[in-house]
Amino acid sequence: MAEPAQHISNPDPAADRPVHGGIKPTELRALGLRPEDVLDFSASVSPIGQPSGVWEAMRNVDLSAYPDPQCLELREALSRSLTHPELRPHGVPLDRILVGNGSTEIIHLLARAYLSNPLDGAANSVFLLTPTYGEYQGACRLAGAAVSCCDVQEGSAFRWDMEDAAQRIRQEQPSLVFVCNPNNPTGVFLQREEVEALADASARVGGLLVVDEAYLSFVDEPWDSVSLVDRGNVVLLRSMTKDYALTGLRLGYSLASEEITRRLASFQPDWSVNGLAQAAGVAALADTAYLPRARQAVEQAKGYLTEQLGKQGFTVYPSAANFLPVRVGDATSWRDNLARKGIFVRDCTSFGLPEYIRIGIRSLADCQRLVEAVESLSHSPAQGPLAD
Numbered sequence: 001m002a003e004p005a006q007h008i009s010n011p012d013p014a015a016d017r018p019v020h021g022g023i024k025p026t027e028l029r030a031l032g033l034r035p036e037d038v039l040d041f042s043a044s045v046s047p048i049g050q051p052s053g054v055w056e057a058m059r060n061v062d063l064s065a066y067p068d069p070q071c072l073e074l075r076e077a078l079s080r081s082l083t084h085p086e087l088r089p090h091g092v093p094l095d096r097i098l099v100g101n102g103s104t105e106i107i108h109l110l111a112r113a114y115l116s117n118p119l120d121g122a123a124n125s126v127f128l129l130t131p132t133y134g135e136y137q138g139a140c141r142l143a144g145a146a147v148s149c150c151d152v153q154e155g156s157a158f159r160w161d162m163e164d165a166a167q168r169i170r171q172e173q174p175s176l177v178f179v180c181n182p183n184n185p186t187g188v189f190l191q192r193e194e195v196e197a198l199a200d201a202s203a204r205v206g207g208l209l210v211v212d213e214a215y216l217s218f219v220d221e222p223w224d225s226v227s228l229v230d231r232g233n234v235v236l237l238r239s240m241t242k243d244y245a246l247t248g249l250r251l252g253y254s255l256a257s258e259e260i261t262r263r264l265a266s267f268q269p270d271w272s273v274n275g276l277a278q279a280a281g282v283a284a285l286a287d288t289a290y291l292p293r294a295r296q297a298v299e300q301a302k303g304y305l306t307e308q309l310g311k312q313g314f315t316v317y318p319s320a321a322n323f324l325p326v327r328v329g330d331a332t333s334w335r336d337n338l339a340r341k342g343i344f345v346r347d348c349t350s351f352g353l354p355e356y357i358r359i360g361i362r363s364l365a366d367c368q369r370l371v372e373a374v375e376s377l378s379h380s381p382a383q384g385p386l387a388d
């Protein structure tokens, strides 16, 4: 069902911040838990720790020097890592790559660059394919934009009607369209033609399509999306935070035309990507065996969780990413009861899915602890019944 665009004339940033996974020290203290005693399944990052060489590279960083504001070495390493023998024998041109303090910084740069100062009278509105990552809406509202959502629910296996979405883009003429592929929290992975339909519709109305590929590295045999950048109105977002478990450092990048990249860079504060993160990123990319290993670990743990939670009567949705959406009934109560046991999962209520939790994939041993905790709660009177 189409939701009308909402215009937020006086956004209150404090009241309207997006909800995220991750563990907050205030909650741990309230629960009487120590950080070393808990397992965090609420954020979805690589389950195999950091690539070899990352710690050594960080030890060699001169902390008394400013980092390179242009992240030259890291962009060179990214360019090389995106080389394709036929499609991109020379990698991606450096002036198409922008590094950010996490891909989240680039989401905010996009909102500020393309929504706060509409050029040539362009409509100051944004179109989101939802349910999805809350930061798009948060950033766009801060920029004062009207937000329009194309929402899907469980009945269609969380797959959007792309013809309807494209038609609405042509009608509503948003400056920006955000789609997350694979999508957080549903795990739905769109094929090239589906993303191209959104890019075509956006191009027709002079808008940009932002494809957030934060979880792409965990997809088994994905299609090559980098060539979409040649269209001139597509921005790809990638997260090295997630790829290489660099969550505490913050690292992400965008791939876009030279013009878009220049515009985004002009809104970015100098030195926003610190020297440790840049060095870690270069070292991570040098470990070319890492991502295949991470994917294998994710596949194994996903298979295990799907089977074990399925046996306990839960509906586990197939997901192309390194997390699983699980239908539990009362998600908030499951999340809170698991947290008391030191196991943190993501309650999907803030995504508009109050019957779902999202489980970020961790090691097999950690997943076994999760399954045991869920099983013991299933037999506890404190926990409500499963959803039908």
Ligand SMILES: Cc1ncc(COP(=O)(O)O)c(C=O)c1O
Residues within 6 Å of the ligand: 101, 102, 103, 104, 105, 133, 180, 184, 212, 214, 238, 239, 240, 241, 242, 250, 251, 252
């Ligand atoms: C879809 C999506 N994009 C981006 C991010 C943030 O990634 P980063 O750590 O690179 O800012 C997240 C984090 O949960 C996410 O789910």
